[in-house]
Amino acid sequence: MRAQLSDEALLCLEDAYDLRIRAVVPMRSVAGILTDRGRLIVKRYTPERDVPLSRLEALASVRRQLAQAGLVPPYLETVSGESLVWLAGHPTTVEPWLRGRQSDFSIREHRRSAAVAVARLHSARIHIPGELRLAPSLLQKLSHRLKQASSQVEKRGLPGMTGETWVTLKKQAEKQLRALTASGVAHQLERDRDEDTLCHRDLAPHNLLIEEGGATALIDFDLAGLDSPLYDLHQMIGHMSYSGVSFEHAYDDVLDAYTMIRPLTDGQVDALWRLRGFPMLTLRELGEGPKRLSSAQWARLARRIAYALKTEQRMLSDERRQTADGAKKMLYCYHKR
Secondary structure: OOOOOOHHHHHHHHHHHOOOEEEEEEOOOOEEEEEOOEEEEEEEOOOOOOOOHHHHHHHHHHHHHHHHOOOOOOOOOOOOOOOOEEEOOEEEEEEEOOOOEEOOOOOHHHHHHHHHHHHHHHHOOOOOOHHHOOOOOHHHHHHHHHHHHHHHHHHHOOOOOOHHHHHHHHHHHHHHHHHHHHOOHHHHHHHHHHHOOEEOOOOOHHHEEEOOOOOEEEOOOOOOEEOOHHHHHHHHHHHHHHOOOOHHHHHHHHHHHHHOOOOOOHHHHHHHHHHHHOOHHHHHHHHOOOOOOOHHHHHHHHHHHHHHHHHHHHHOOOHHHHHHHHHHHHHHHHOOO
16 A cells, blocks of 8 residues: 555645645655655654654654764754654654665675665664663564464465475474574673664665665664664575575675674674574565465465575575584674774
8 A cells, every 4th residue: 555645744744844845756655755855755653553652752863863973864853843743643754765776685785785884873872762672682583483473374374385394394493492592692682782782673675775876775764773783684684595695695795794894793693693594584474464365365475485495495405514604704703803
């Protein structure tokens, strides 16, 4: 469904921000407006998005601080100095419409540029409001993905895989969760959360814009919060692997570019390596979507699940390569030393 703005909403925006709107560009979840103050993005937070007002105000504070560091533009302020405006009873943000195109993780330069942008975000020294300190940890998210997938399998069955494959996959995920805790990864992630690092937490390609000149801009901070930098790195490498890039290439490119700006400890690099074994891609596909599917939706979902499963099997297929890379990966800790 495309986001729409009524005539009343447009008049409200013009009055609130002292601008004149010349055209509206409806998009999937936001609306673009062309104004006498440039191109802007309007995002209205309806009950479906379920973002508390206190969190939106905290995000506005973070955006102002990141803007001072030259990392992202802040939300526009109204003529009365507010970061939010109310449209039809819903809090709404307005921000610059950045020029650029969605990252293509199959391109090495895009992968490295994305890693640089994330490293700069993680290096920012800002005050993180309390409302952004309560996000679920990475292991909590992995556990939730497993429960969500299991629930959906019970409700609608198994598109894209056999029952035997599902049992194996579920056991693998459960075993990996136990191993991550036993190996100290859980402790590492919790220790990282004490370092006051702001993480984006939604690093899909469409939230990483390649601007003119090749730099990457981060957009859509709705899920941002205090967390371990491994949350973002693990998520980004997973999206790259899903895009068809080998795990080894994604891992090498991301860590090589990232650690030139923000070094990682031995424990962080080891934890990131161990996280590769959790079948996040397949569980994500299994757990998403409606409970009831049409035949066409079932076929599309089956293809996505089969592709995710194949991708993760490829990621874990060469144990000898992983062992060899285990010695090499520790070099990433020292790029800036």
